[in-house]
Amino acid sequence: MKIHRSYTVEEVGRLLGVHKNTVREWLRNGLPALTDQRPLLILGHELVAYLNHRRRANKRPCQPGEIYCVCCRVPQKPAEGMAEYQPLTTSGGNLIGICPGCGRLIYRRVNRARLHLDKGDLTVTLAKARGHIDESGQLSVNCDLKQE
Ligand SMILES: [Zn+2]
Structure with missing residues (x-):
């Protein structure tokens, strides 16, 4: 994945080995994209930032007793x-x-x-x-x- 490139949903899916519906879900959950064109394009650096943010958010802190x-x-x-x-x-x-x-x-x-x-x-x-x-x-x- 290159941060200076832009990718279609299909390309991102292929690149990361995830289903394109997963990528669409990321878009719904806040992954920015250039939507004034078809197919919409996802910027490499935005994708990297989004995935890093997601990884941090998934790190669940310990609850009491854990x-x-x-x-x-x-x-x-x-x-x-x-x-x-x-x-x-x-x-x-x-x-x-x-x-x-x-x-x-x-x-x-x-x-x-x-x-x-x-x-x-x-x-x-x-x-x-x-x-x-x-x-x-x-x-x-x-x-x-x-x-x-
Ligand atoms: Zn263990």
């Missing part, structure tokens, strides 16, 4: 609705869960002060800062993070 999985490329709700909060600094840390799609660990940077919002309905346990596992069953540190 963690983005880089492998599945979508925000996921951690398996079992459980996540661990790993403090990295006094003001923030990682929310860590297991991706239900691929089984990998998924991480989300969260602000400590916003954790109660970002965790959504997840059950969050507090991890020790230095990966020290406390086996004494002392769970008092979790209290403020646990769901009521």
